Amino acid sequence: MPGKLVAIVEDQTDVQNNYVDALRRDGYKSRGYDSGEKALEAFQNKLPDLVIIDINLGEGMDGLDLCSELRSRSETLPIMILTAKEGEINQAAGLTRGADDYVTKSTSLDLIMIRIRVLLRRTEALKNPRADQERILNEGSLKLDPIRIETEWKGKPVELNLTEFWIVQLLASQPGRPFSRSELMNAPVNADPRWDNRDRNVVLEDASVTQQIKRVRARFTTVDQDFDAIQTVYGRGYRWISG
DSSP, rough: TTTEEEEEOOOOOHHHHHHHHHHHTTOOOEEEEEHHHHHHHSSSSOOOEEEESSOSSSSSSOHHHHHHHHHHHHOOEEEEESSTTHHHHHHHHHOOOOSEEEETSSSOOOHHHHHHHHHHHHHHHHHHHSSSSSGGGTTTEEEEETTTTTTEETTTEEEHHHHHHHHHHHHSTTTTTOOOHHHHHTHHHHOOOOOOGGTTTTSSSSHHHHHHHHHHHHHHHHHHOOOEEEETTTTTTEOOOOO
């Protein structure tokens, strides 16, 4: 979505510049800030279209505090949290529900751009009260809206980040069929064949599918302690069991 303003809040100048340059090459307007305080001052009159925040901003306001403050100002602003390592994703997800996605700094720029496009499309969809009913997946107690990136289980909302949503979407697309680790790493493309050609060769950045599945199960368990729809198929992968 060319012309959209994407802000990056990152205290390491070289990392910040890398993201700003990549965003501008992809057609976005982009501005960088090295602290949460400077970002909030800049956003005082108008919020950007999407914000990428480093979880560790050094002195002053940290990334999670900034995320929470921005979420209090807007329920629909897309927020992506950057972490230095995979283990911090669990910590960040546990401390705040304000972010829409969590990625490590080792994530490829191509995948970052995909995530940005998806989040911005969702923002546009939320402005439209009419859902694209043809794209909604209903599988037993599960309801997935791939445009709005919304998930319901037994009528209750389940908060999933993008990676988690893509994995559930793929598993639930063919209940009972085991999906291998490599298929789950390609979950975005395998779950929806209508990806842009430039996006089709990009895989999820996290090779630890086990950790992703663990987080997904935990998300569903928060709304249903008896959740057991994701079954481990030893030696083959994971499958979705209708329920």
